[in-house]
Amino acid sequence: MKKEASMRNEKRAERILGYSLVAPALLLILAVAIWPVIQSFYYSLFDYRLNDPTKSSIHLNYSLDLEGYLQNYPFLKSALKREIATASEKTKATLSDVEQKLGKMDETIRADKEVGNKYEQVDEALNNFESPNEDIKIVELNEQAANQFTNTVKDVVKTLEQLREAGELKQPDKVVGLAQGLKGVIIEPNFVGLKHYKESLSDVRLWKALWNTTLFTIVSVAVELVLGLGIALLINKAFFGRGLVRATILIPWAIPTAVSALMWKFLYDGQNGIVAKYFADIGLVHRMGDLLTTEMGAMFSVIFADVWKTTPYMALLLLAGLQTIPSSLYEAASIDGATKWQQFTKITLPLLKSSILVALLFRTLDAFRVFDLIYVLTGGGPANSTETISILAYKVMFSQTNFGGGSALAVIVFLCVAIISIIYIKLLGADLLSDSASAKK
Amino acid sequence: MQKKAGPLFYVFLAAFVFFVMFPFLWILLSSVKPLSELFGDKAFDWFTSHPTVKSYVSVFVNYPFLRYLWNSTVVATITTVYTVFVAAFAAYAIARLEFKGKAVILGLVLAVSMFPQIATISPIYMFVKKFGLTNSYLGLIIPYTTFALPLSIWLLVTFFRKIPFDLEEAAKMDGATPMQTYFKVILPLAVPGVFTTSILVFIAAWNEFLFSLTINTAEKFKTVPVGIAMFQGQYTIPWGEISAATVIVTIPLVIMVLLFQRRIVSGLTSGSVKE
Numbered sequence: 001m002k003k004e005a006s007m008r009n010e011k012r013a014e015r016i017l018g019y020s021l022v023a024p025a026l027l028l029i030l031a032v033a034i035w036p037v038i039q040s041f042y043y044s045l046f047d048y049r050l051n052d053p054t055k056s057s058i059h060l061n062y063s064l065d066l067e068g069y070l071q072n073y074p075f076l077k078s079a080l081k082r083e084i085a086t087a088s089e090k091t092k093a094t095l096s097d098v099e100q101k102l103g104k105m106d107e108t109i110r111a112d113k114e115v116g117n118k119y120e121q122v123d124e125a126l127n128n129f130e131s132p133n134e135d136i137k138i139v140e141l142n143e144q145a146a147n148q149f150t151n152t153v154k155d156v157v158k159t160l161e162q163l164r165e166a167g168e169l170k171q172p173d174k175v176v177g178l179a180q181g182l183k184g185v186i187i188e189p190n191f192v193g194l195k196h197y198k199e200s201l202s203d204v205r206l207w208k209a210l211w212n213t214t215l216f217t218i219v220s221v222a223v224e225l226v227l228g229l230g231i232a233l234l235i236n237k238a239f240f241g242r243g244l245v246r247a248t249i250l251i252p253w254a255i256p257t258a259v260s261a262l263m264w265k266f267l268y269d270g271q272n273g274i275v276a277k278y279f280a281d282i283g284l285v286h287r288m289g290d291l292l293t294t295e296m297g298a299m300f301s302v303i304f305a306d307v308w309k310t311t312p313y314m315a316l317l318l319l320a321g322l323q324t325i326p327s328s329l330y331e332a333a334s335i336d337g338a339t340k341w342q343q344f345t346k347i348t349l350p351l352l353k354s355s356i357l358v359a360l361l362f363r364t365l366d367a368f369r370v371f372d373l374i375y376v377l378t379g380g381g382p383a384n385s386t387e388t389i390s391i392l393a394y395k396v397m398f399s400q401t402n403f404g405g406g407s408a409l410a411v412i413v414f415l416c417v418a419i420i421s422i423i424y425i426k427l428l429g430a431d432l433l434s435d436s437a438s439a440k441k
Numbered sequence: 442m443q444k445k446a447g448p449l450f451y452v453f454l455a456a457f458v459f460f461v462m463f464p465f466l467w468i469l470l471s472s473v474k475p476l477s478e479l480f481g482d483k484a485f486d487w488f489t490s491h492p493t494v495k496s497y498v499s500v501f502v503n504y505p506f507l508r509y510l511w512n513s514t515v516v517a518t519i520t521t522v523y524t525v526f527v528a529a530f531a532a533y534a535i536a537r538l539e540f541k542g543k544a545v546i547l548g549l550v551l552a553v554s555m556f557p558q559i560a561t562i563s564p565i566y567m568f569v570k571k572f573g574l575t576n577s578y579l580g581l582i583i584p585y586t587t588f589a590l591p592l593s594i595w596l597l598v599t600f601f602r603k604i605p606f607d608l609e610e611a612a613k614m615d616g617a618t619p620m621q622t623y624f625k626v627i628l629p630l631a632v633p634g635v636f637t638t639s640i641l642v643f644i645a646a647w648n649e650f651l652f653s654l655t656i657n658t659a660e661k662f663k664t665v666p667v668g669i670a671m672f673q674g675q676y677t678i679p680w681g682e683i684s685a686a687t688v689i690v691t692i693p694l695v696i697m698v699l700l701f702q703r704r705i706v707s708g709l710t711s712g713s714v715k716e
Contacts, residue, residue, distance in 0.1 A: 011539065017619050018540035025531035025594060026546065032565070033553045033587045039564035234453065241454070243702065248458045250698045250705055251465070251691070256648040258666035259687055262673075263464050266471070266680050272484035274467055312461060313709070320710035369557035372650040376670045390559045397563055398655060407563050414560035421555055 037414060044197070044408035047190040050401040054187045062146035064109065065185045066122040067137045072181035073106065074123075079175050091168045098156050105152050108145060115139045138187065146186050153182045196408035205384065205392065206409070210416075213388040215299065216374075217367040220306045224363060225356070227307070228314030233348075235315070236322045249312035257309065261376035264305040268292050268377075295385035298378050302386050306373060310366075314359055321355025322348070354428065361424040365417055389413050465691060472496050472684035479680050496681035497689070505660055506686060509668035512657075516581045516664060517646035521639050523582070524589040525597075529635060532597030533623055537609065547598065554591035558651050561587055569656055576659040584652040589642050596641060599711045600634025601627065637708040640701055665690055 042058075049055040054065070077099070084095045110116040118136040125132040141149070157179045164172035200206045235245060252260065267275035270289030280288045291297040325348065333343050371390045374380060380387035380395070387395075390413055397406030471479060473492040478484070500506045535543050565584045574580035604627060612622040628635075653664045663671070669686050672679055698705065 014538050014619065015540040018534040018538035018543075021530040021534035021538070022546060025527050025590060026549075028527060028586055028590055029550065029553055032583060033556055033561060033591075036561035036564035036568075036587075037556065040560050043563055231457065234450070237450075239450065239454070243699075245454060245458065246702045246706060247695070247698050248461050250702055251695055252461060254644055254694045254698055254705075255691055256650070256666040256669075258648075258650045258670045259690060260464075262670060262683055263468055263687055265678075266683065267464055267467065269680075272480050272680070274485055275464075277485055308461070308464070316706060317710055320706075365555050365557075369559065371559065372666070375650075375654075390557065393559050394562075394651070394655075403563050403567075410557075410560045410563065413557045417555060417557050417560075421552070 040407045040410050040414070043403055044405075044411050045191060045193055046404045047192045047195075048402075048404035048407070050403060054184065055190050059187055059189045060191055061189055062141045062143055063138050063187045064115075064141050064146070064149070065138055065187055066119060067126070067132055068185040069109075069182065070119075070123050070126055072178050072185070073102070076175070076178040076182070077102065079171060079178060083169055083171070083175060086170055087168065091163060094159060094163065098159055101152055101156060105149060108148070109141075141186070146188075150183075150186055153179070157183065190404075192404070196405045197412075200405065200408055200412065205387075206389070206412075208384060209387050209389045209392040212299070212384075212386060213368060213370070213390075216303060216306070216370060216386075216388060217364060220303045220310075221360065221363050221367050223303070223307050224311045224314045225360065227311045228359075229318055229356075231311070231315040232318035232322055233344075236319055246316075249316055252309045253313045257372040258376050260309055261305065261373045264301070264308075265292075265377050268301050292378065293382055295382060298382055298386045302374055302377055305377060306367065306370070309373075310363065314363060317359040318352065318355060321352045325351045357424060357428050361421070361428070364420055364424070368417060368420060369413065389416070468684045468687050468691075471680065472688050474681070476681055496685035499679075500682050500685045500689065504668070504672065504682065504686075505663075506668065506689075508661060509663055509665045510690075512578070512662055513647055513664040513666075516578055516585070517643050519578065520582050520585040520589050520646040521643045524586060524593045524642060525635060525639050528590055528593035528597055528638075529628075529631075532594050532601050533627060535594070536598045536601035537606075537627065538619070547595075550591045550594045554588065554595060556587065558587070562651065562655060565652070566655055574656075576657050576662045578662070580656045580662075581649075581653060581664070584656065585646050585649060588649075589646055592645060593638050593642050596638040596708055596711065597631070597634060600631055600638070603634075604630050633704070637701075637704040640697070640705060641708045 046058050047055055048058060080095055080099045080102075084092055084099065087095055110119050118139055121136050122132040157176065160169070160176050160179050163169050164176055169175055264275075267273050268291045269276060270287075270292060273288065273291070276285070276288040276291050279285050279291065285291055285297055291301050329347050329351075330343055333347060338346065369390050370388055371394065374386050374388055374391055375394070378386045380391045389409065393406050393409035393413060396402050396409055400406075470487060470489070473494065473496075474483075474489040475491050475493050475495065478486065478489050478491070483489075534540070535547055561584075565587075569575050569580040569583065574583070608626050608630070609622055612626050617625065647664075648666060649664070650666050650670075653667045654670075657663055657667070669683065669690070672683050672686065
């Protein structure tokens with residue numbers, strides 16, 4: 001009995017130790033990888049743009065830009081006062097009405113205690129020519145107040161414009177300008193739901209990018225697999241200089257992709273590129289310049305560079321798989337009179353299946369999210385012919401500063417990758433985790 | 442299967458090595474050409490008759506290349522040390538201790554290592570921007586955790602699993618606590634695995650491009666891959682300097698690969714085959 005209890009205690013202690021050792025790593029992964037993916041999805045539901053101040057953050061509710069408001073309203077108020085002092089009787093009444101409307105609106109805004117507080121703080125900061133703190137600058141409004149505000153401002157602007165037309169104002173442009181300045185201070189919620197997805201999915205550019213990505217992935221991975229398997233079969237024997245060959249294989253894998261892309265850009269160059277010249281000499285391309293300036297040529301160039309960089313790595317993975325196949329199997333097969341081809345299809349391929357699938361899984365995912373190689377080598381061009389989905393998402397996010405739309409594309413990449421993984425894992429069965437199969441970059 | 446290599450085999454091997462190494466060879470030859478021979482008629486000559494180190498000098502004089510090298514070294518080293526440290530505990534627990542949910546955790550680690558970077562970049566960018574970490578080392582080390590940590594855990598788990606379980610039993614018999622077993626028995630045996638993992642993580646961090654491109658945009662904080670890629674101006678591409686810089690970053694890699702090839706290969710293929 002006692003022994004059992006101590007065993008149980010020991011088990012419990014081990015469990016607790018296990019969880020506490022895993023916890024830091026798990027928390028880090030949650031914070032830096034899983035949380036951002038969830039947030040990407042959240043961003044994709046908003047019209048989120050870094051270059052537009054009213055959309056540079058996420059607003060679920062209506063809000064008021066106090067800074068913008070206070071840079072206009074006080075000046076408008078005093079300008080109106082001056083106009084009223086000099087205006088004709090009829091205009092005076094209209095202007096007073098406008099002034100009252102605005103005053104009432106101002107009161108409504110300040111009625112809320114918290115908003116009123118921030119109002120004062122921002123006002124003070126502006127009076128001291130300081131820029132107010134980020135978190136007091138923007139205050140939330142309810143929808144009704146926001147609509148009321150927008151309508152009032154619209155009315156006021158209209159009235160003032162009419163007066164300007166009629167030539168009733170002394171400083172017409174100043175007054176109208178200040179009133180118009182109030183138009184932009186209401187920040188509408190930028191929640192757009194699935195609009196970005198709808199737009200993306202009906203955009204030919206996305207489908208083109210998806211097609212480019214798929215083409216790149218399938219062709220490069222297939223070529224890499226065939227070449228890699230061939231090389232692995234050939235070098236699966238004892239020979240002089242193994243170390244040198246292994247080092248040769250590792251170098252393309254080890255150098256930064258961006259650097260190798262640049263190297264190929266030099267070799268493909270339309271005027272001075274040696275590879276371009278050789279390709280033109282053997283008739284693979286019509287003119288040297290065709291490699292990087294035609295759509296077919298550019299796609300071929302990118303795939304060729306990728307094949308160069310990763311075939312050796314593929315060969316290495318498959319070679320490791322080949323070396324686990326006992327040679328006795330081949331001996332028995334040849335005694336039974338099996339041909340080399342039969343040995344390959346009946347022994348090598350079935351026993352190599354899980355190695356091949358693991359290698360394919362990692363290579364497919366790597367190829368599908370390709371970025372550096374293409375970004376440096378062609379930049380997605382010419383005419384978006386090598387633009388992959390990651391490149392498109394990057395451009396939308398950082399060149400167009402449209403974070404909402406870009407995030408939607410990023411989520412689409414994520415979903416594609418998830419689907420590909422699920423297909424492979426179905427094929428591999430439970431092998432992957434139980435065998436702790438890893439074939440990592 | 443024939444296990445002896447014939448002469449034809451060596452011809453094939455030589456051709457293979459030549460094809461793989463050709464781009465490097467050409468870059469090396471171009472890096473010592475004078476500028477005038479990089480273009481025009483002489484562009485396709487293999488050897489220059491006027492070798493020069495001008496391009497190499499220019500890389501360091503006209504570009505902050507030394508700074509790029511330093512930045513990459515700092516970022517990759519810190520990332521490696523800290524992720525391998527955190528991962529070593531987690532991997533030990535997953536490989537050697539009994540507790541529920543191990544398979545799920547390992548599955549999660551694997552899944553995260555397959556995340557496309559582009560799917561995490563916008564929130565991470567907003568995060569580092571908010572905390573003023575753009576153009577800083579920390580601004581890269583934090584995002585690099587996304588791929589370095591799962592990679593380290595994954596590799597270390599396979600290494601830890603290879604250590605015989607009898608050793609732990611023996612330590613337990615002698616009355617050692619699990620932590621004592623870890624530090625006194627398992628960790629010393631896992632040193633080669635930890636070393637291999639560190640090499641692979643270091644290479645991955647050294648080569649990273651997308652985060653570095655978006656987060657550290659100031660010259661002072663660019664890493665090598667982004668720095669070299671940005672050598673190209675709007676209208677001209679300084680091929681001489683690019684060749685020289687490529688040679689400079691490739692040579693240490695070649696040395697490292699020659700020294701550690703066995704380890705790197707064991708890390709790359711560990712567990713991808715049944716043992």
